[in-house]
Amino acid sequence: MKEIKRLPDAELAVMQAIWSLQPPVTAADVQQHTEKNWKATSVLTFLSRLCEKGFLRCEKEGRQNFYTPLIGQEQYLQRESRSFVERLCGGSVKNLVASLSDAGALTEDDIDELRAFLDAQAK
Incomplete structure (x- = not known):
């Protein structure tokens, strides 16, 4: 099993929102289900970082990105x-x-x- 890196608090909050939802999810889903009042650009940045770290997979459908957790x-x-x-x-x-x-x-x-x-x- 590959090494799982420790997530900063903000990225962990995003993952917790995703884990609580029925994947795949959109950035808007994540924004609505976190306790933070993040702007859409912040959520997109966190999602991008989580994809780079191997925590999420991103699939584009039309103009919408859908995110699925790769780590439970x-x-x-x-x-x-x-x-x-x-x-x-x-x-x-x-x-x-x-x-x-x-x-x-x-x-x-x-x-x-x-x-x-x-x-x-x-x-």
Whole structure:
């Protein structure tokens, strides 16, 4: 599998909009489904960059471009999760969870969910 590059926040927001829609999508679809108030030219720039990076395929039909994701949301999430844990926690998931716990970011419900998830993974 080729290396998936980390996306800047704006390009990630565009990809999240595309992943939430039924592809293929247009630039106007993306512009309507992001929480940002980007101009059409900005959205087109982001879409162009994402095509260059291999995240999207662009197909022209008449005067309209249609964009289809080449990398799925789950695939990107898995890669980013691994990278995050490696960069910030030395590759240790335990250190990540301990850090969240020490910061008071885990509720009892979160801990119960984690425990149930880990128990299910062990089976």
